[in-house]
Amino acid sequence: MKISRLIFFSIFSILLLFTITTYVNYTQSEEVRENAEFLAVSSNIVRQSNQFQRNILYMERGLKAYIITGENYLIQAYDSTLLENSSLLADLSTSISANVVQYKKLNEIKGLYNKWIKELARPVIISSSKVGAAKGRSATINQVLKSEDEVNNKLQQKFRELLSEEYKIRSARKLNLEKSEEETKAISFLLTAFSIVVGFFIAILLARHISTRILKMVEMANTIAKGNYKVQVKDKGNDELSELTRSLNHMAIVLEQNISLLKRKNIELDQFAHIVSHDLKAPLRGIDNVLSWIEEDHAHQIPVKVHEYLQLIKGRVNKSENLIQGILSYARIGKDAYDNELINTSGLVSEILETLPTKPGLKVTVESNMPSLNSEKVPLTQVFSNLISNAIKYHNKQKGQVNIFYKENNSYYEFFVQDDGVGIAESYHKKIFGIFQTLVQKDSFESTGVGLAIVKKILDDRNEQIYLTSQPGIGTTFSFTWKK
Numbered sequence: 001m002k003i004s005r006l007i008f009f010s011i012f013s014i015l016l017l018f019t020i021t022t023y024v025n026y027t028q029s030e031e032v033r034e035n036a037e038f039l040a041v042s043s044n045i046v047r048q049s050n051q052f053q054r055n056i057l058y059m060e061r062g063l064k065a066y067i068i069t070g071e072n073y074l075i076q077a078y079d080s081t082l083l084e085n086s087s088l089l090a091d092l093s094t095s096i097s098a099n100v101v102q103y104k105k106l107n108e109i110k111g112l113y114n115k116w117i118k119e120l121a122r123p124v125i126i127s128s129s130k131v132g133a134a135k136g137r138s139a140t141i142n143q144v145l146k147s148e149d150e151v152n153n154k155l156q157q158k159f160r161e162l163l164s165e166e167y168k169i170r171s172a173r174k175l176n177l178e179k180s181e182e183e184t185k186a187i188s189f190l191l192t193a194f195s196i197v198v199g200f201f202i203a204i205l206l207a208r209h210i211s212t213r214i215l216k217m218v219e220m221a222n223t224i225a226k227g228n229y230k231v232q233v234k235d236k237g238n239d240e241l242s243e244l245t246r247s248l249n250h251m252a253i254v255l256e257q258n259i260s261l262l263k264r265k266n267i268e269l270d271q272f273a274h275i276v277s278h279d280l281k282a283p284l285r286g287i288d289n290v291l292s293w294i295e296e297d298h299a300h301q302i303p304v305k306v307h308e309y310l311q312l313i314k315g316r317v318n319k320s321e322n323l324i325q326g327i328l329s330y331a332r333i334g335k336d337a338y339d340n341e342l343i344n345t346s347g348l349v350s351e352i353l354e355t356l357p358t359k360p361g362l363k364v365t366v367e368s369n370m371p372s373l374n375s376e377k378v379p380l381t382q383v384f385s386n387l388i389s390n391a392i393k394y395h396n397k398q399k400g401q402v403n404i405f406y407k408e409n410n411s412y413y414e415f416f417v418q419d420d421g422v423g424i425a426e427s428y429h430k431k432i433f434g435i436f437q438t439l440v441q442k443d444s445f446e447s448t449g450v451g452l453a454i455v456k457k458i459l460d461d462r463n464e465q466i467y468l469t470s471q472p473g474i475g476t477t478f479s480f481t482w483k484k
């Protein structure tokens with residue numbers, strides 16, 4: 001299976017589990033909301049039922065008081081309570097319309113109440129208004145008390161039955177809600193735990209399926225970086241990582257072929273360079289020998305002009321030999337391995353100065369406390385030798401100064417070779433590090449344009465830096481870094 005599909009289905013499975021958990025929690029919240037609404041309606045039913053019973057009592061008391069006193073305001077209170085009861089009955093009918101048993105009880109209550117109003121209360125009020133004597137009222141009171149006790153007891157019994165049914169429904173709903181909450185908690189916990197376990201398992205599966213193979217490819221890349229190009233990684237899958245593995249294996253094969261070819265070409269090139277240099281130097285030495293023989297055998301016969309030409313030819317031969325030697329030195333850079341040794345840079349610079357020609361009026365000063373370091377001596381000698389040689393060789397003033405000093409940094413030294421000679425224009429600051437690039441005339445026998453190129457290549461091979469600061473007519477400062 002493709003890794004993209006595997007990741008998609010893994011994430012989809014986890015999301016599906018959490019969606020189910022969310023749905024269960026949502027269902028539970030709906031049940032809680034419905035129960036809360038039911039409790040609100042139930043509380044309203046209880047409150048209205050109690051209010052209706054109190055109103056019946058108020059109506060009975062008001063009716064008795066009217067019969068006794070004959071005061072009309074008592075009938076007005078009776079009538080207002082009668083209107084309120086009508087509203088309460090309508091609300092109760094709406095609230096309990098869904099429950100058949102309660103609705104039947106409420107209809108029985110309505111029947112008793114209407115019977116009490118029509119057959120007892122209203123006729124009593126009408127007859128009491130016509131009876132003026134206290135004797136008549138007393139007879140009416142006895143009649144009311146006897147009838148209303150019977151009706152009131154029946155109404156109270158019906159209301160008790162109604163409220164009992166309401167409390168029974170409420171208890172059942174409460175038990176169902178508690179049971180539903182417990183079930184929902186258990187399901188939610190199990191689904192959440194299962195989602196976590198599945199997610200963890202999928203994460204481990206993906207990590208093992210992907211990271212293990214990636215680590216093998218990283219190990220392969222590190223092995224290739226160390227120079228072993230024959231390494232291969234086995235992967236029989238058919239996903240994106242398998243394609244990448246096959247590409248890496250193919251790359252390793254191509255690299256191994258190309259590196260082998262390159263090594264063979266380099267060996268052939270080195271052999272060619274040595275053969276060519278030997279073959280080129282041999283005729284040059286022959287020419288130089290012939291010129292020397294001519295000068296020795298015919299010293300008194302050669303005209304002055306011909307003697308100048310002979311010297312010019314010898315200079316050209318010398319320059320050609322220097323060019324060949326410079327090319328060989330440039331080609332060998334980076335191919336020879338040198339062991340580290342303790343180097344006293346003060347002694348190293350002194351040895352170099354002893355081998356270089358001096359110029360009258362030119363003073364070379366070396367800082368007294370030059371550092372010692374454990375490094376490759378031959379490359380460092382080549383760098384110092386070329387820079388100091390250039391500073392002396394191209395100094396064009398009668399009196400001058402060459403200063404050699406250093407600065408210490410955390411992990412490296414920075415060495416300086418400073419002169420107050422001719423200087424270098426800024427437009428040539430980069431060009432002079434190219435091979436065969438020189439600022440003197442091409443006819444100059446001393447300049448080959450290889451020295452600074454050798455310096456640059458030695459430093460580049462070791463990830464070191466070289467800097468140039470110069471102004472024409474004022475002088476030049478070369479500085480380079482060298483790790484401690």
